[in-house]
Amino acid sequence: MLLTWLSALLLLLATVPGLDAADARRGRDLFRTHGCATCHAAGSEGASGARDLAVRRGRGFRPAEFAATMWNHAPTMWAAMDAKGVERRPLNPGDASDLLAFFHQSGFFEPPGDAGRGKAVFESKRCASCHSLTAGGGLAGTPVPQWRSLHDPYDIARYMWNHGLLMMNAMREKGWRWSNLSGQELRDLYVYLRNLPQTRDLPAELVLVPPGSGGRLLEEKGCMQCHSGKLAFDSPAYVRRMADQSLTDLAAAMWNHTPRMQQPEALSGEEMRQILGAIWGRRFFLGAGSERAGRRVFERRQCASCHGGPSPSAPELRGRQEYSAPAMISALWGHGPAMRQEAVAKRLAWPRFERGEMEDLIAFLNSSQ
Ligand code: HEC
Ligand code: HEC
Ligand code: HEC
Ligand code: HEC
Known part of the structure; x- marks a missing residue:
């Protein structure tokens, strides 16, 4: 037990040289300055010639798969670049990370969500009875247009964790039953909430966090009390289950902890970033290869x-x-x-x-x- 715990901690503490936080805003600029946008689209950016890089290619499409398809297609792509006279400017690993963050923000690494289903979740899970869709509104919860988490999946995870208990108590007072959220429900919910006329134009700034100092926080915040043995973050069962999880799936998992927790210790935005960097960033950037x-x-x-x-x-x-x-x-x-x-x-x-x-x-x- 102690040994698995220790090895989990050591793995989670390890950093990866050359990997810094990946900034989607820089990635969007690189997508243009490095010529990708002359041939590819990504969400609302770029041209519609070669493949749209914002369209996810199915389950488990992780950055390593992205790198692999780039290798596979490179000779054809280089020929196309030569033919169009697009210069191939160097990409250092930090640049490539920023591009990946941008593709992440464009939806490439999350399964698609559905606004219609999201509206149904918002109502059936009773979010609507405490959160108004317009600013003001006089309900108990923060009005949706003021949600900090609207455009940041790490913040979604943080609020799902921090407010879970508060919400559970509030719901209990009203005689409502707690209900878990699946990753898909949460995704649908946020697609709905981000695409209202009053929220659509809010800026999105995603910074993906690679493995760093989060391992220590997992210990300090009590996560390791339960996450050892079968639930250890590096146990084979967990690694298999996690392999295809997206950030939003993890945010839903944070919400689903609530009934299990006595008094979860609140996490700051930075702490949640570091924690998810340790348990998700490693898989995202390095994969779980053999x-x-x-x-x-x-x-x-x-x-x-x-x-x-x-x-x-x-x-x-x-x-x-x-x-x-x-x-x-x-x-x-x-x-x-x-x-x-x-x-x-x-x-x-x-x-x-x-x-x-x-x-x-x-x-x-x-x-x-
Ligand atoms: C001159 C046009 C052009 C430019 C510039 C260009 N690409 Fe491509 N790209 C292509 C073409 C054409 C293909 C398909 C090649 C093939 O069919 O083998 C492709 C394929 C790809 C693929 C594989 C897509 C898939 O899923 O099949 C990726 C990933 C990719 N490009 C990323 C990039 C990135 C990132 C940049 C900028 C750094 C870039 N490309 C710049 C033309 C371009
Ligand atoms: C035909 C010979 C050849 C083959 C096959 C080959 N490489 Fe290379 N590779 C090179 C050469 C030559 C360089 C150095 C290129 C340069 O200096 O720009 C290089 C450079 C690299 C680098 C950068 C090294 C550095 O110092 O940063 C990586 C990574 C790499 N190769 C990976 C691979 C992988 C993975 C494969 C197999 C899929 C592979 N190579 C197959 C010849 C090859
Ligand atoms: C019983 C009332 C109640 C219900 C039901 C409720 N909430 Fe909340 N929620 C609150 C309150 C109160 C806050 C503000 C807590 C604070 O800021 O400390 C809040 C805060 C939040 C926040 C943080 C806002 C931000 O800045 O991003 C999110 C996200 C959230 N709730 C999501 C939901 C979702 C999703 C549902 C439905 C599954 C839901 N809430 C149901 C009362 C509720
Ligand atoms: C009271 C015990 C307990 C504590 C404390 C706890 N967890 Fe969990 N956690 C669980 C259990 C049990 C599951 C498995 C849930 C399931 O399989 O449905 C889980 C699942 C998860 C998952 C999803 C894994 C998966 O397999 O889908 C993540 C991520 C996670 N926990 C992160 C954390 C983090 C981060 C902390 C600390 C901030 C934490 N947990 C604290 C009990 C706990």
Whole structure:
């Protein structure tokens, strides 16, 4: 027990070099300055030529999969860029993270929500009896247009946690039963609330938090009292369940804790960011790949023909502990063309990754030699 707890804590405390907070606003600028917008759309931004990068491609589409599709399509994309005369400006890993945050904000990493269903949730879960849809309104809860959480999934999680108990008590007084929220219900709810005429134009500023100092907070805030053993954040069962969870799913999970908690300790916005960075940011940026499977990918995709081996023609990659989805996007954008040139000279096919392979590869590259 103590050992699993300790190993969970150590994992959660580890930071990832080169990964800073990913800022969607910067990402939106990069999307334009780096030419992506000349060919791609993302939400309301950009052109409608190549694939719309705001449309989610199904369950579990995580940044590593995004990096993999970029690798897969790179040669065609570069040819299109040359044909259109779009310059390929370098993307460092921080830039690539910012782009991912922007795609996240555009909806790429969340399943779609439905405003019609959200309206029904708002009414059937009785949110409407305490929260008015217009400013003022005289009800007990904060009017929706003043919700801080409207455009920030970390704030949704924070309020779901902090106000859960208050709301449970208020509801009990009125004789209403507590009811849990699924991630989908919460998503629908927020799609509805964000698209009212009075909220539509509020600015959205998402900053995604990578793993950092949140591990210590999980201990300080009492989360580890229950989250050990089967519920430990790095137990195989939890990792499997979490693999496809979005930030909104986690926010719903925070709400659903309420009936279990005696007196949850309130979390500040920054604390919730750090905590979700520790339990979700790791999965989001690094994935949950397998080192062993990654070694096979490294060979199957012929990376080993140039990297490593007895007479390497390219830099050693392993043991640097610096790989993540953004780092793989950055490496592709910076080194890809030279790599491709050498592959053509050696008559090697350009690698095409299948689902899950990039995540495994990242785990392998980050493992020590
Ligand atoms: C000159 C046009 C052009 C520019 C500029 C461009 N792309 Fe592309 N992109 C394409 C084309 C064309 C494809 C499809 C390639 C294929 O079919 O193999 C593509 C494919 C992709 C894919 C895979 C999409 C999928 O799901 O199949 C991703 C991800 C992507 N681009 C991201 C980017 C990013 C990020 C940028 C900016 C840094 C960018 N692209 C800049 C033309 C462009
Ligand atoms: C019995 C009354 C009551 C009900 C029912 C209720 N709330 Fe609240 N809610 C409150 C009160 C009071 C506050 C303000 C608490 C504070 O600021 O400390 C609040 C605050 C909030 C906030 C934080 C506002 C912000 O700034 O983002 C959110 C989010 C929220 N509620 C969501 C909901 C949702 C979703 C439902 C329905 C599932 C719901 N509430 C049902 C009373 C209620
Ligand atoms: C009183 C015990 C308890 C405490 C304290 C607690 N949790 Fe939980 N938590 C649970 C249980 C039990 C579940 C599993 C719920 C389920 O499976 O439906 C859970 C589920 C979760 C999940 C969703 C995981 C999943 O499998 O879907 C997250 C995320 C989470 N907790 C985060 C936290 C955080 C962060 C804290 C501290 C701020 C915390 N928990 C404190 C008992 C607790
Ligand atoms: C045909 C030879 C060749 C193959 C095959 C190859 N690479 Fe490379 N790779 C290179 C060369 C050459 C460079 C250095 C390019 C430069 O200097 O810009 C490089 C650079 C890199 C870098 C950046 C290294 C750094 O120092 O930052 C990464 C990451 C990388 N490759 C990953 C891979 C992966 C993953 C595979 C397999 C899917 C692969 N490479 C397959 C030749 C290759």
